[in-house]
Amino acid sequence: MISFNSDYLEGCTAEILDALNKTNLEQTEGYGLDKHSERARELIKRKIGRSDVDIHFVSGGTQANLLTLSVLLSPYQSVISADSGHIAIHETGSIETTGHQVIRVKNDDGKLNAEDVLEIVRAAEEDYTARPGAVYISESTESGTIYSLDELKALRKVTKDNGIALFIDGARLAYALESTKADFTLRDIADLSDAFYIGGTKCGALFGEAIVICSDKYKKDFRKAMKARGAMLAKGRILGIQFETLFTDDLYFRLAREANRKADEIKNAFKAHGIRLYADSYTNQQFVVLSDAQAEKIKENFSFEVWGKEGDETIARFCTSWATGEDAVNALKDAIKTL
């Protein structure tokens, strides 16, 4: 059985294990103040092309989201998200747990658009409506799609015009940046948002995300916020070493490029066989619509994520990652031909 269920099925890219092995007996300071974390920060800043951002490493995506949004939002403010957004439906009410309302907007192919944001902002003048303080988007989205540079700029404009923070969930940022359709750079992401995070867990690391604070007003006491949320690792170096490795020789990006290429092959195999795409993704997540019979057939040798059911059809998600073998892809392609 070969699994294409997710991009966090295996451990991590070999280079990270090597680095953990090599550095294991070094004695370092705790709480992310060690030299590996510092070097990782430097490498990331260099890649972004800005030295004026603050970088903090945390252990997972939900943590990155709730921690950063709790800093971006003033008391009593709400956050706007697509109704398909991770914070809207996959995080057990974590944002509400921090005391903030999530305003869920009907998504368009996994995305939120600037017009909808503006409409909500305008409707919030009444005393009985919470004030939106941040917009949350994912790049790439939960549907595998990506925001174009123009879409990002439109969201930046509407948020800036209205004094609202823009936060980008980059759990799969590597795949977005390396998508053949991407017309934006890592620098654009930094310049167009107040904060974002660079996902490690789903892009080659054992675990870990790098939160990047781009706007000065949210920098002070972020480490205190981390500590208060239980998000500051005692041996912060474990996260530093991983990002140091991923940002050496562009490993992070090379892994994503390969995964995207494999996802593309799988997509093309489905298309060639006349199977309908559920979303037109150019990243590592591919969504296709299978008849229940086809789904059953594939399940004999492969597993995938059932994203939904529509009558007697199954919406299936196939993910690739740094760990997806060429053999696995070829086997799946062969199986597709037999459907």
Added chain:
Amino acid sequence: MISFNSDYLEGCTAEILDALNKTNLEQTEGYGLDKHSERARELIKRKIGRSDVDIHFVSGGTQANLLTLSVLLSPYQSVISADSGHIAIHETGSIETTGHQVIRVKNDDGKLNAEDVLEIVRAAEEDYTARPGAVYISESTESGTIYSLDELKALRKVTKDNGIALFIDGARLAYALESTKADFTLRDIADLSDAFYIGGTKCGALFGEAIVICSDKYKKDFRKAMKARGAMLAKGRILGIQFETLFTDDLYFRLAREANRKADEIKNAFKAHGIRLYADSYTNQQFVVLSDAQAEKIKENFSFEVWGKEGDETIARFCTSWATGEDAVNALKDAIKTL
């Protein structure tokens, strides 16, 4: 420069790195439902001698504390802690962030006693006083001391009599259990508390703590609470593999025993040289009172944690761990003789 600053200076015990290497390409389910996490749970339950506890792995101690207490406490309830407790002074108000008051009680050698708890509980009948819902203690304490079995039983009695939960922070539980003065077992810890955690970060793991829920009433939906607090690792196996390793062949306990033995040698060296102990610790943390001149002298080749200052004396903490070398201990012992 050899550091005795803390017990989280290095990476992790070699067996864990081996296990991570060996399992790296396995494809497993996420979120702690994988076979390694399951096996780790089994091994821990076996060691406790109870199959009716629930076990959850999280990435750090502050997270374990705030998550578990937020489940143990009903809305509006407070938690009682020694004023030296980790949640009282070292976690940036994390408990208050979850909406609960921490009632700080003057500590006695790092410990909280049952009489003081009873007094606070009795004073809480007034409408204007928050109801204590839990007692928080650490075993071993922040001063390296340990609660005796009788002290634990007294706390269990006062909490049970008053319908209050007892939570034990086990960041350094291994050292407490392996202390030559310990008169309690892991089973006692489980039987005398509603929940506790088995610390990994400071006892040989890369990172991670195993929360053990002992009382049925707190078991339901704990995973939802974990997710909501950003405490559920996507690749939960990383935690599972570590605890699977630590609880194979009693590695966890052997590491602590060794560290305690080395701490004992250091303590005896200080005592033999006439240097006063700040606390009478039989675990891996030793606190001594140095003249400023002595402190300066040691700092030439060793680093330690400055715990406080009293006039022209320095309270110094020396920690050992799985990673403390015999050479380092001998070098420190030699240096002590020259003070």
Added chain:
Amino acid sequence: MISFNSDYLEGCTAEILDALNKTNLEQTEGYGLDKHSERARELIKRKIGRSDVDIHFVSGGTQANLLTLSVLLSPYQSVISADSGHIAIHETGSIETTGHQVIRVKNDDGKLNAEDVLEIVRAAEEDYTARPGAVYISESTESGTIYSLDELKALRKVTKDNGIALFIDGARLAYALESTKADFTLRDIADLSDAFYIGGTKCGALFGEAIVICSDKYKKDFRKAMKARGAMLAKGRILGIQFETLFTDDLYFRLAREANRKADEIKNAFKAHGIRLYADSYTNQQFVVLSDAQAEKIKENFSFEVWGKEGDETIARFCTSWATGEDAVNALKDAIKTL
């Protein structure tokens, strides 16, 4: 200009002012422990027909909602509400401020139905979904409609079967109970819910609501919760005196009956003139669909609440209350005839 905008335009029924005058110089205990509050509790219990409920007086509806729900919900639980519910859209995210998610369900004439609740409860098994801990409904609803006894029983069944609390917002409970279509009693409300409140602010009082806790498990420390939320009035007697007055000689119900009767007359005048009802209300709130021209015409002498716009039509709300004069109703009826 005569206003029909809301049912809280004036002060209070004359009997309450009399009672405040008469009792003004009495010296009483604070915080709701005075004899007037005690007597008000007795009168309400007698009217309900149950002596085993707890009653607490607070100053407003949003406060009653957020306080009671924060007690009914365990940590991390969500509350289910119609998307037209007061907590869903008119309270500035107050429930989220207390750390709980509000799950908004498409309303059916202002109401929530048991099938939709069940569906949400079933979908909440996944770890990434918050567990619903309470259902919130209003009787009468924000649309002036009322739940029938069967509907209430169905909601009670689905909540009880699933271990969920049922909370009834009774801001306008008097009008619901006195509706000509009501097939339930105050006793039914108490027997079918875990907690509800009897609205004073919109039903004749200066301000104030009486929260009734019907299920034992939510009774303990409710006063502490009140105090912690700033909901315990120092001179609690001010609330006690009002409810003592309202529940003497059925004043509360008589006021509502009269207001309903007047609302009915207004409704019939609109119907007789061929004007469409927006909702089929038998309580003190009437919603009609006016052409913009009709709306402008009425506005010359009357004010009403604009509930929404549909093309060139205006949805208008007309409210009656204890203070609505017979003259005002007749003047409005005359005006309707000229539309």
Added chain:
Amino acid sequence: MISFNSDYLEGCTAEILDALNKTNLEQTEGYGLDKHSERARELIKRKIGRSDVDIHFVSGGTQANLLTLSVLLSPYQSVISADSGHIAIHETGSIETTGHQVIRVKNDDGKLNAEDVLEIVRAAEEDYTARPGAVYISESTESGTIYSLDELKALRKVTKDNGIALFIDGARLAYALESTKADFTLRDIADLSDAFYIGGTKCGALFGEAIVICSDKYKKDFRKAMKARGAMLAKGRILGIQFETLFTDDLYFRLAREANRKADEIKNAFKAHGIRLYADSYTNQQFVVLSDAQAEKIKENFSFEVWGKEGDETIARFCTSWATGEDAVNALKDAIKTL
């Protein structure tokens, strides 16, 4: 039995009841936007001598404290209070319920001093310490004492220098301002704080406090915060009418002056009889130390608040208010002579 237990034993000053009667049938806008609330705001601003402050009316002191502090504090910040402060010990953990730590500092005659504040601020640089975001003081204090102008200026300086908000709980501000020892004005209070409140409940009103926001940065969306905390009264006019009355012809201040004068007489009677003062108060609360025998003797005809016990002595609080009769004072004075 004549009670001197507190300053909220009776209803309200007659002028307020008159105003409520006179205005009862006026139809006004809700939520504090009515003409009486507007006029009350104008009168208060005129009395302060500043037109650039924002004023909001809420129903009680705990509500005023938790609401205002939750706006003054950024996420994760703590508030510093004397350990005798109302928020520290008399509000059931309400501030913690909003997610903020209260740092309790040993009081000096009910007061907090600038040096202690500075020390805490300096100690908060460590990551594991919450950042103080506000200082909370009461004028007059819970011990009846008052801060001098110099003390207020010192607190203003230390808070301003460190970017911290200063909040003054004015539950008994009238008594402080009218104290014979007061060397500050209402304008000073406004100029030296970021926000404060003018207490109504304990100074002649039925209930209600007027929150004054003095610093621009906390003004935006305060009404939304009020609504979210359940602190916005539907019939806001009830509060507006009360403050309109109290600030007409200086009624508020005249009532306090009289109460202070009576308290002074009582104090002098105790002193003349050789009974020790527990605190040297020049406001409406007097604290004396009675032998248990004396306490029993007084209790035959008078009641007072037992503030504490010291061996066989009772610390007794005697309060006066607008409602304290000349006869009651004389009777107490006579009784004191017989002790």
